[in-house]
Amino acid sequence: MNWIEHYNYWMVILLMMLGFYTIIARGNLVKKIIGLNIFQTSVFILFISMGKIPGGVAPILRDDPTTVYSNPLPHVLILTAIVVGVATTALALALVVRINEAYGTIEEDDIHDLDTGSL
Amino acid sequence: MSAPSTAITLASLATHYPALQIVLPLVAAPVVVLLRGTRLVWLIAFAVTLACLGIAVDLYTQVLQQGEIRYAMGGWAPPVGIEYRVDRFNGLMLILICAIAAVVLPFARTSVEKEVSSNRLSLFWAAWLLCFTGLLGIVITGDAFNVFVFLEVSSLATYALIACARDRRALTSAFQYLIMGTIGATFILIGIGLLYMLTGTLNMADLAQRLPAVTQARTLNAAFGFIVVGCSLKLALFPLHLWMPNAYAFAPSAVTAFIAATATKVSIYVMLRFFFTVFGAEFSFGSMPLGEVLMTLSIIAMFSGSLVAIYERNVKRMLAYSSVAQIGYITLGISLATSSGLAAGMLHLINHAVIKAGLFMTMGAVVYRLGSCRLDQLSGLGKQMPWTMAAFVAGGLSLIGVPLTTGFVSKWHLASAGFGAGLPLVPVAILASSLLAVIYVWKVIETAYLRSPLENATPVKEAPISLLIPMWIMVAANFAFGIQGTVIWQAVQQAAVQLRGGV
Numbered sequence: 001m002n003w004i005e006h007y008n009y010w011m012v013i014l015l016m017m018l019g020f021y022t023i024i025a026r027g028n029l030v031k032k033i034i035g036l037n038i039f040q041t042s043v044f045i046l047f048i049s050m051g052k053i054p055g056g057v058a059p060i061l062r063d064d065p066t067t068v069y070s071n072p073l074p075h076v077l078i079l080t081a082i083v084v085g086v087a088t089t090a091l092a093l094a095l096v097v098r099i100n101e102a103y104g105t106i107e108e109d110d111i112h113d114l115d116t117g118s119l
Numbered sequence: 120m121s122a123p124s125t126a127i128t129l130a131s132l133a134t135h136y137p138a139l140q141i142v143l144p145l146v147a148a149p150v151v152v153l154l155r156g157t158r159l160v161w162l163i164a165f166a167v168t169l170a171c172l173g174i175a176v177d178l179y180t181q182v183l184q185q186g187e188i189r190y191a192m193g194g195w196a197p198p199v200g201i202e203y204r205v206d207r208f209n210g211l212m213l214i215l216i217c218a219i220a221a222v223v224l225p226f227a228r229t230s231v232e233k234e235v236s237s238n239r240l241s242l243f244w245a246a247w248l249l250c251f252t253g254l255l256g257i258v259i260t261g262d263a264f265n266v267f268v269f270l271e272v273s274s275l276a277t278y279a280l281i282a283c284a285r286d287r288r289a290l291t292s293a294f295q296y297l298i299m300g301t302i303g304a305t306f307i308l309i310g311i312g313l314l315y316m317l318t319g320t321l322n323m324a325d326l327a328q329r330l331p332a333v334t335q336a337r338t339l340n341a342a343f344g345f346i347v348v349g350c351s352l353k354l355a356l357f358p359l360h361l362w363m364p365n366a367y368a369f370a371p372s373a374v375t376a377f378i379a380a381t382a383t384k385v386s387i388y389v390m391l392r393f394f395f396t397v398f399g400a401e402f403s404f405g406s407m408p409l410g411e412v413l414m415t416l417s418i419i420a421m422f423s424g425s426l427v428a429i430y431e432r433n434v435k436r437m438l439a440y441s442s443v444a445q446i447g448y449i450t451l452g453i454s455l456a457t458s459s460g461l462a463a464g465m466l467h468l469i470n471h472a473v474i475k476a477g478l479f480m481t482m483g484a485v486v487y488r489l490g491s492c493r494l495d496q497l498s499g500l501g502k503q504m505p506w507t508m509a510a511f512v513a514g515g516l517s518l519i520g521v522p523l524t525t526g527f528v529s530k531w532h533l534a535s536a537g538f539g540a541g542l543p544l545v546p547v548a549i550l551a552s553s554l555l556a557v558i559y560v561w562k563v564i565e566t567a568y569l570r571s572p573l574e575n576a577t578p579v580k581e582a583p584i585s586l587l588i589p590m591w592i593m594v595a596a597n598f599a600f601g602i603q604g605t606v607i608w609q610a611v612q613q614a615a616v617q618l619r620g621g622v
Binding site: 020023029032036039040043046047050073074077080081084087088091092095096098099102103111115 | 264267268271275278279282287288290291293294297298301302305308309312315316321
């Protein structure tokens with residue numbers, strides 16, 4: 001098995017774990033969002049790298065029947081997923097702004113303390 | 120749209136019902152934002168919901184008469200284009216979602232007046248309609264990637280709906296749900312990506328045809344794993360349920376009633392669709408140890424959910440933990456991998472939606488009068504709000520599974536499916552977990568009826584009639600389906616047979 005050949009997948013796994021770890025380990029809500037973004041980006045790369053065909057060119061129809069095209073479908077899918085990701089990030093940041101207004105902090109532990117204190 | 124641009128008559132409109140099912144609420148959402156008057160906004164939302172219910176019923180009757188409906192979105196033929204398919208299973212699901220929405224909406228109109236600031240109301244209804252759109256879209260589509268898109272449409276709208284509540288803890292619950300929900304949806308996306316790598320198609324029917332040729336590939340196992348975990352997060356299967364109790368407890372009560380009855384159920388639908396239609400029962404339960412894993416987790420969920428519910432002081436959180444347990448019943452039926460187990464799981468899916476919508480609506484009425492639903496504040500409420508608490512008792516009986524209620528019918532079928540599969544421990548577990556349900560339902564009833572009101576509590580009136588009518592419709596449905604249970608049982612049996620028979 002050639003390790004170098006699959007380096008895009010190694011990067012995907014690395015980014016995925018980095019993002020995942022950030023979401024779990026960080027108590028700061030903005031850092032959690034950053035982790036979520038890295039996590040999602042790794043999936044974007046996974047999709048985009050599957051559309052790559054050796055020697056493939058941009059999928060614009062040419063007269064030459066021997067032309068090899070890259071697969072445009074994963075790109076289109078990921079364009080949709082990026083839009084979804086942007087919407088998620090925007091909503092998450094909006095929530096963080098409101099959490100900051102309501103609690104005066106965006107640290108998970110402090111929020112937890114404030115909530116248990118108010119019960 | 121590349122469809123021929125002839126004049127649209129009413130008859131030709133009917134052929135576009137699968138698209139209209141989604142397009143109507145989707146278009147209504149921005150209209151609602153533009154129109155700021157709250158009364159008109161609600162009327163539009165209600166009219167759209169009723170129209171969707173009509174369409175869903177019509178689609179289902181068409182399916183019963185002529186078999187599966189296939190609709191090429193925008194005139195693009197599948198597998199290139201996105202295809203909408205309606206069969207006996209998702210036809211039922213569409214009716215369930217629309218019916219729940221149609222009953223909860225009149226309730227929500229009064230309920231959110233107290234729980235959501237009035238300047239946000241039109242945005243609230245827009246998010247509600249988007250959530251409704253997403254849920255219907257997930258169910259009706261026959262395209263794997265489209266499932267992800269609609270899943271995110273409904274989830275994003277749900278996060279916003281939860282955050283609309285006045286309690287600041289709603290914000291943190293919504294944030295927690297957002298993180299967990301996005302991870303779940305991204306897992307599903309990874310799974311779909313791996314399936315696309317293997318087969319080069321995203322159409323579910325096409326995937327089902329091409330996957331048997333590649334069952335040896337390890338990629339398929341990975342795809343299966345990602346989709347199972349992603350769906351389990353979304354449907355709050357133990358131990359991935361941690362987002363749910365807070366989200367349900369702090370969301371506006373009408374939102375809780377709506378999403379508790381629909382969002383998790385739709386996620387179960389997605390899981391079933393992948394298990395049976397895309398991967399096939401043979402792969403899911405034969406090559407993969409799904410049956411064993413799912414059964415273990417379901418039984419743990421049934422007990423841990425009920426046990427935590429017993430010690431919970433907030434009744435909405437109590438009902439949320441009870442949902443964890445009830446979802447365990449549904450997945451237990453599925454994990455049996457027999458036709459009768461699957462049908463019993465589906466039946467409980469429908470019945471639990473009706474039960475929990477009703478129960479959360481009673482708590483919505485309590486919150487409307489009391490401003491909270493902590494257990495100790497319910498003292499003596501049986502006399503002050505007799506109709507509301509009577510509805511809770513009736514719904515609670517159904518949750519426990521007393522004869523003549525829907526809860527009994529589905530638990531009966533689950534237990535007999537367990538016997539049928541040669542697992543006598545399954546009925547025992549169902550019975551034991553139901554006894555735990557007796558305890559937590561009784562705690563609420565005892566507090567409301569047998570304790571005298573708190574000394575410093577201000578006396579409250581019965582909930583307004585606009586809350587009571589939808590609540591009692593839902594509770595009455597519990598008994599109607601309980602007494603006339605065979606109709607739905609036959610419908611889900613046919614749906615289960617069709618689902619297991621492949622596409």
